[in-house]
Amino acid sequence: MNNPLKKKYTVVIVGGGPAGLSAALGARAAGAERILIIDREIEVGGILNQCIHSGFGLHHFKEELTGPEYAERCINSARSADVEILSDSYVLDISPELQLEIISSRYGYLNLKAQAVVLAMGCRERTRGAIRTPGFRPAGVMTAGLAQKMVNMKGLLPGRRIAILGSGDIGLIMARRLILEGCEVTGVYEVQPYSNGLTRNLVQCLDDFAIPLHLSTTVAFIHGRDRVEGLTIAPVNEQYIPDPKRSWEVACDTLLLSIGLIPENELSTKLRLRMDPATGGPQVTSTLETSLPGVFACGNVLHVHDIVDFVSEEASRAGRFAAEVAAGRRRPSDNIALQAGANIASCVPQSLSPDRKQTIYLRVKQPVKNCILTIGDRYEKKFRVLTPSEMIRLTLAPEVLDRYFGENLKIDVRSQEVA
Numbered sequence: 007m008n009n010p011l012k013k014k015y016t017v018v019i020v021g022g023g024p025a026g027l028s029a030a031l032g033a034r035a036a037g038a039e040r041i042l043i044i045d046r047e048i049e050v051g052g053i054l055n056q057c058i059h060s061g062f063g064l065h066h067f068k069e070e071l072t073g074p075e076y077a078e079r080c081i082n083s084a085r086s087a088d089v090e091i092l093s094d095s096y097v098l099d100i101s102p103e104l105q106l107e108i109i110s111s112r113y114g115y116l117n118l119k120a121q122a123v124v125l126a127m128g129c130r131e132r133t134r135g136a137i138r139t140p141g142f143r144p145a146g147v148m149t150a151g152l153a154q155k156m157v158n159m160k161g162l163l164p165g166r167r168i169a170i171l172g173s174g175d176i177g178l179i180m181a182r183r184l185i186l187e188g189c190e191v192t193g194v195y196e197v198q199p200y201s202n203g204l205t206r207n208l209v210q211c212l213d214d215f216a217i218p219l220h221l222s223t224t225v226a227f228i229h230g231r232d233r234v235e236g237l238t239i240a241p242v243n244e245q246y247i248p249d250p251k252r253s254w255e256v257a258c259d260t261l262l263l264s265i266g267l268i269p270e271n272e273l274s275t276k277l278r279l280r281m282d283p284a285t286g287g288p289q290v291t292s293t294l295e296t297s298l299p300g301v302f303a304c305g306n307v308l309h310v311h312d313i314v315d316f317v318s319e320e321a322s323r324a325g326r327f328a329a330e331v332a333a334g335r336r337r338p339s340d341n342i343a344l345q346a347g348a349n350i351a352s353c354v355p356q357s358l359s360p361d362r363k364q365t366i367y368l369r370v371k372q373p374v375k376n377c378i379l380t381i382g383d384r385y386e387k388k389f390r391v392l393t394p395s396e397m398i399r400l401t402l403a404p405e406v407l408d409r410y411f412g413e414n415l416k417i418d419v420r421s422q423e424v425a
């Protein structure tokens with residue numbers, strides 16, 4: 007088939023989820039001429055296409071939408087802005103000179119040159135192998151996201167009597183979804199002493215449907231040779247070691263795993279970008295540029311977000327900065343380094359510039375109540391509750407940042423009370 011693609015693009019975006027689509031719009035608003043989104047799926051929209059529940063868009067569109075509705079708005083805006091979309095096409099490799107190798111179902115092998123690249127490949131779910139759950143290897147063990155795709159996109163049920171390991175948001179949302187489809191949900195089992203989901207999902211997905219949440223417990227054994235027949239559930243101690251003496255049996259035919267997300271960074275590591283082990287994504291500057299000039303990152307490939315609205319906000323900035331770099335505009339000089347201090351699990355970006363207003367995204371390691379977040383010794387903010395499942399988003403004005411010019415800043419959260 008004739009290939010309508012150009013050989014050179016101003017900005018090429020890898021991934022057509024909400025991050026990729028918003029990055030394209032940001033690049034267009036900043037004047038980029040030729041913009042291309044590449045996605046491996048037949049339809050762009052990313053994970054949102056399978057999230058048919060509502061609750062998306064309250065910040066970005068100021069109304070409550072389902073995932074596909076949110077995606078549709080982004081796709082329509084990208085199409086009206088003349089962004090080219092190449093779907094059903096996989097980006098195999100990116101060279102340091104920003105030459106992309108692509109395999110496309112329609113056009114075969116392609117090779118394109120970009121002036122700037124935005125990485126927006128999203129994330130994938132951790133599987134049973136990541137936590138090495140003992141037991142047999144029967145059918146019926148799968149990630150919550152796969153079950154979501156089966157139910158919402160293929161009209162298939164993963165089973166009838168479901169147990170869920172891990173209280174991440176996808177697992178909570180699937181607990182409710184499967185009850186609505188007529189399944190039985192035995193409970194959600196969480197190894198931590200606190201939930202890893204958003205409070206609104208705990209209330210609306212578990213409490214409203216009387217689904218029990220068992221904290222500080224895990225699946226100690228999976229029973230069943232061909233199909234899951236049951237689980238041994240055991241409480242864990244502070245070192246997460248299961249206590250077999252206090253274990254109990256649960257009969258079920260399916261185990262869903264909601265045990266965390268991993269940013270999809272195979273392309274980033276091939277490109278030898280400097281990575282941040284705390285986020286699993288590349289390290290970025292205040293303009294979301296990675297350690298390779300001209301390559302930007304945003305959305306879940308950079309760090310896992312709680313809500314898609316903030317993905318769009320971040321990605322739109324990444325697209326704008328990519329367009330600016332492609333046009334040869336001067337980069338701001340980042341002269342403030344950020345460092346995760348007491349009870350901070352991760353912070354993005356890893357450096358700041360006092361030239362303009364900046365947004366910082368943080369997560370705490372442990373839940374705490376009535377705490378104070380400090381940045382260096384000249385900024386503090388009080389919070390009633392902070393939990394690892396809720397990302398902290400701070401916007402700092404240039405006047406505040408100017409006080410830290412040239413410093414290596416530590417961010418700390420301190421409290422005497424555990425939430």
Ligand SMILES: Cc1cc2nc3c(=O)[nH]c(=O)nc-3n(C[C@H](O)[C@H](O)[C@H](O)COP(=O)(O)OP(=O)(O)OC[C@H]3O[C@@H](n4cnc5c(N)ncnc54)[C@H](O)[C@@H]3O)c2cc1C
Pocket residue numbers: 020021022023024025026044045046047050051052053054057062095096097098126127128129130131150151152154175176179267270273304305306307311312313314317
């Ligand atoms: C299973 C699952 C369910 C979720 N449910 C919710 C929810 O209910 N509510 C919520 O707010 N958030 C949910 N999230 C989080 C959600 O992913 C983010 O809010 C948002 O979709 C992230 O946008 P993104 O564009 O960064 O990633 P994605 O939406 O994942 O999009 C990334 C895109 O990149 C493409 N891609 C990756 N690698 C390549 C490559 N090499 N070549 C070409 N294309 C590539 C993928 O096909 C995909 O379309 C869920 C996440 C997962 C994994």
